[in-house]
Amino acid sequence: MARxxxxxAAEHPLEPTAAGRADLEAVSxxxxxxxxxxxxxxxxxxxxxxxxxxxxxxxLYFSVLRVDPARPHHPDRDIFLLSKGHAAIALYAxxxxxxxxxxAELGGFGTRRGRLMGHPVTAVPGxxxxxxxxxxxxxxxxxxxMAARWAGSRRRTFVxxxxxxxxxxxxxxxxxxxxxxxVDNLVAIVDRNxxxxxxxxxxxxxxxxxxxxxxxxxxxxxxxxxxxxxxxSDALARTPWVPGRPSVVIAxxxxxxxxxxxxxxxxxxxxxxSEENRQRAHRxxxxxxxxxxxx
Amino acid sequence: MNRPxxxxxxxxxxLIQLMRTDPRVVCVDTDTGLFAGADFGPAAExxxxxxxxxxxxxxxxxxxxxxxxxxxxNTMAAFAASRAVESVKIDIAYNGLPVxxxxxxxxxxAGHLGPTHHALEDLAVMRTLPNMTVLVPGDAAATVSLxxxxxxxxxxxxxxxxxxxxxxxxxxxxxxxxxxxxxMRSGDDVVIVATGPLPTxxxxxxxxxxxxxxxxxxxxxxxxxxxxxxxxxxxxxVLTARLVVTVEEHWRTGGLGSTVAEVLADACGPPLxxxxxxxxxxxxxxxQEQLLDAVGLTAAGIxxxxxxxxxTDRRRTTV
Numbered sequence: 001m002a003r004x005x006x007x008x009a010a011e012h013p014l015e016p017t018a019a020g021r022a023d024l025e026a027v028s029x030x031x032x033x034x035x036x037x038x039x040x041x042x043x044x045x046x047x048x049x050x051x052x053x054x055x056x057x058x059x060l061y062f063s064v065l066r067v068d069p070a071r072p073h074h075p076d077r078d079i080f081l082l083s084k085g086h087a088a089i090a091l092y093a094x095x096x097x098x099x100x101x102x103x104a105e106l107g108g109f110g111t112r113r114g115r116l117m118g119h120p121v122t123a124v125p126g127x128x129x130x131x132x133x134x135x136x137x138x139x140x141x142x143x144x145x146m147a148a149r150w151a152g153s154r155r156r157t158f159v160x161x162x163x164x165x166x167x168x169x170x171x172x173x174x175x176x177x178x179x180x181x182x183v184d185n186l187v188a189i190v191d192r193n194x195x196x197x198x199x200x201x202x203x204x205x206x207x208x209x210x211x212x213x214x215x216x217x218x219x220x221x222x223x224x225x226x227x228x229x230x231x232x233s234d235a236l237a238r239t240p241w242v243p244g245r246p247s248v249v250i251a252x253x254x255x256x257x258x259x260x261x262x263x264x265x266x267x268x269x270x271x272x273x274s275e276e277n278r279q280r281a282h283r284x285x286x287x288x289x290x291x292x293x294x295x
Numbered sequence: 296m297n298r299p300x301x302x303x304x305x306x307x308x309x310l311i312q313l314m315r316t317d318p319r320v321v322c323v324d325t326d327t328g329l330f331a332g333a334d335f336g337p338a339a340e341x342x343x344x345x346x347x348x349x350x351x352x353x354x355x356x357x358x359x360x361x362x363x364x365x366x367x368x369n370t371m372a373a374f375a376a377s378r379a380v381e382s383v384k385i386d387i388a389y390n391g392l393p394v395x396x397x398x399x400x401x402x403x404x405a406g407h408l409g410p411t412h413h414a415l416e417d418l419a420v421m422r423t424l425p426n427m428t429v430l431v432p433g434d435a436a437a438t439v440s441l442x443x444x445x446x447x448x449x450x451x452x453x454x455x456x457x458x459x460x461x462x463x464x465x466x467x468x469x470x471x472x473x474x475x476x477x478x479m480r481s482g483d484d485v486v487i488v489a490t491g492p493l494p495t496x497x498x499x500x501x502x503x504x505x506x507x508x509x510x511x512x513x514x515x516x517x518x519x520x521x522x523x524x525x526x527x528x529x530x531x532x533v534l535t536a537r538l539v540v541t542v543e544e545h546w547r548t549g550g551l552g553s554t555v556a557e558v559l560a561d562a563c564g565p566p567l568x569x570x571x572x573x574x575x576x577x578x579x580x581x582x583q584e585q586l587l588d589a590v591g592l593t594a595a596g597i598x599x600x601x602x603x604x605x606x607t608d609r610r611r612t613t614v
Contacts, residue, residue: 122390129361133385139351140386143358143366150341151362170382173351181343 014066014077024229027097028058029289032258034093036273036281038109038116044272045109045118047262049162050090052193052226052253057094059232060158069099072125078155079128079144083137084162084191085119092116092124100126135168137161138188142178145186156239160189164196167205172217179218184240188219188248191226193255197269211250219248226251258285299460302492303329303399305435306456309442310367310397314338317446319365323356325349327369329399349374353382353396360392365446371405372398372414372455380420387451388424395445396453401431402491402544403577403586404458410576414455418490419549421453422522428452428473429522431490434463437471437519444473459583461492464517465499474523476532482512485601486533489542490518490551493587498542500594505601513601518551526558533564538604540568542597544587547571568604570597 019027031054039045061067065078082091089109096103101124108114115123119132128144131137141159148155165171178186190210198204207213215221220241224231232251239247254263259281262268273281307329313320314335324330324344332339341364345352349370356366368375375383375398387394398417405412421429428445430452432438438456445452464479471477476488479495480502489498495517502513516532518524533539539559541552552569559567572590581589591600 129357129390130385133381135350136354136382136386139354139382140358140361142351143355143360144362145358146343146355147359147362147364150364170348170350170354173346173348174354177345177348177351177355180346 014068014074016064016066017062019062021229024058024062025289027062028055028229029285030097031058031090031093032285033282034096034103034106035089036278036285038089038092038106039271040273040275040278041110042272043110043118044270045089046086046269047271048195048255048268049084049191049193050087051257051259052255053084053087053090053160053191054257055227055229056160056189056191056232056251056253057090059229059236061094061098063233064236065158067098067126069126072100076153076155079141079157081128081137081141081157081159082120082131083159084134084165085130085132086162088116088118088120088132091120091127095124095126098126100124134162134165135170138171138174138178141186141188142174142181142183145183146181148185149183156185156187158187158189158236160191163190163192163194163210164201164204166190166207166210167201175214175217175219178246182244183246184244186246187236187239188246190248190250191253192250193253195255195264195266195269197266199266214248214250218245220245221248221250223250223252226253227257258288260284297463299462300435301458301460302432302435302438302456303458304460305438306397306442306454309439311335313446314341317365319363321359321364321366323352323359323366323368325352325368325370325374327371327399329369349379350382353379353394354386356394357386357390357392360387360394361390365393365395367395367397369397369399371412372401372417373405373412375453376414376417376420384424388426391426391450393449394451395442396451397456398453399456400458401455402457402583404583406583406586407580409580413577415544415546415572416549417453417455418521418543418545418551419553422554426450427522429520430473431455431519431521433471433492433495433517433519434461436463440470441473441519448473455491457492457583462496464492464495471519474520474525476525476528477517477519478514478532479517480513480515482506482514484512484536485538485540485605486514486516486536487540487542487597488516488518488529488551488555490521491544493583494542494544494592497587497592497594498597501597501601504594504598509602511601511605521551521554524554524558526561529555529558530562530564533559534562536565538568538601539565540570540597540601540604542592543571544592545571546574548574566604568600570600
């Protein structure tokens with residue numbers, strides 16, 4: 001079998017950083033600060049779903065993914081796809097914290113000064129493929145995962161989906177294919193914050209508990225508190241949990257997590273923060289951090 | 296190769312061989328029945344039948360291509376170019392990935408199944424996508440030749456194929472070349488630009504009839520490539536002609552006729568008549584040939600259009 005995407009991998013093994021729990025709290029905190037700042041740019045940003053995903057992204061990039069900011073295209077890297085591309089600012093913030101791009105570049109989000117568009121674009125180091133038209137990421141992930149299988153690579157592929165995104169039928173085409181073809185080097189994570197633009201996901205499009213649905217399609221399912229770094233890290237540390245079956249983590253989260261005046265509210269889905277509210281948000285995040293991260 | 300062979304059969308045989316000889320090649324199928332895993336012998340592992348799920352197939356193919364593989368997505372034109380087009384656009388075209396979307400049952404090749412299975416918009420859709428190469432092989436031999444050229448190009452391609460066997464086109468001096476127009480027949484008065492097996496065959500027959508009965512000299516140019524399209528070559532061919540006619544198995548909007556119209560509009564070229572399917576859905580079943588007949592895409596129908604257009608060629612008569 002040919003290995004077209006694996007070269008020199010053996011000489012340059014990749015390992016995740018071994019961030020401790022305190023470090024992860026600090027990283028998440030900084031990611032949230034960056035998110036707030038990007039939502040204070042002229043066009044604003046998707047604050048709610050970015051804040052809900054911040055802890056998951058911190059865990060992925062600082063304790064799970066085998067990636068190297070100096071070699072973003074390393075042939076044996078793990079693949080991460082932000083299928084819920086609306087949370088691009090959370091990804092940019094995480095990539096900046098991990099060293100894929102300068103933190104200062106985040107200030108150019110959504111402006112002609114930078115390359116950071118409202119949904120992930122491949123011009124940004126670390127972004128594998130553009131996403132954000134919802135319902136694409138898991139199919140792409142299957143492609144990456146099958147490629148790794150055929151190449152004999154130990155690469156894993158992680159896809160972060162939104163629970164609202166699961167209303168797209170194409171997600172379920174991919175869910176069926178992932179289980180049907182036994183793609184066990186593929187891990188899905190559902191950011192289950194329960195909200196979408198217009199309201200509660202269970203009211204906009206009632207579909208029942210996502211864990212039961214994924215299980216019914218043949219995936220191995222675990223449910224965790226998506227803001228508990230240790231729990232997320234434990235769930236993602238060693239996959240597959242069952243050989244021959246893909247894994248999905250249902251991560252229960254709070255939309256707008258960290259900012260009580262927006263948390264759990266549909267109004268926090270997309271915001272343009274005034275300078276006053278930007279500063280207020282920073283103060284609140286800092287107070288929350290001193291109290292142990294609870295919002 | 297003088298016997299009638301379907302372009303999809305030629306593709307099928309070609310891909311089976313390709314899978315065995317090119318280790319980068321992957322076949323992503325959508326339960327079309329054209330392939331079975333066993334066809335690929337030792338390469339069967341790289342045959343993925345993903346079921347009736349065209350959007351997923353495009354996304355999976357993009358993920359594979361981004362990892363260095365060369366996927367061929369096997370589906371029907373009606374589903375590739377409408378059902379799954381957002382996945383083609385965002386996952387494949389946006390990223391310029393080398394995925395070959397091979398779409399069988401193009402045009403009304405699935406005529407008897409009705410408009411759900413007709414693809415009369417696919418060329419319009421695909422040619423608007425940046426990075427996309429859009430091909431309509433004229434016969435089985437051209438299918439193999441064009442697919443082989445695509446394999447050595449970067450970027451995505453859409454290849455529109457048929458269903459049943461069609462007659463091979465007359466041999467020309469050279470092989471079809473991606474991005475070039477293929478001169479099938481020469482004449483000074485009128486230029487027909489045709490795409491697809493039956494439109495090209497019928498255009499050639501119309502040109503013969505006009506030449507023999509009325510001494511009207513007609514060129515027939517085959518546009519097996521709609522994108523990239525060569526405006527300079529088209530203008531070189533048509534600028535001294537009295538009339539240009541496009542013939543395609545596609546709605547009159549957005550396909551070859553529109554492509555040629557855009558070129559002629561930029562250059563103030565000769566008058567243009569666009570022949571294709573009118574704006575509407577068919578209401579009667581029939582074979583591919585019968586449905587083409589029903590909208591006047593016959594040799595006689597094409598010839599009649601040319602006669603009428605020449606009679607009303609006001610620009611010519613005022614010179």
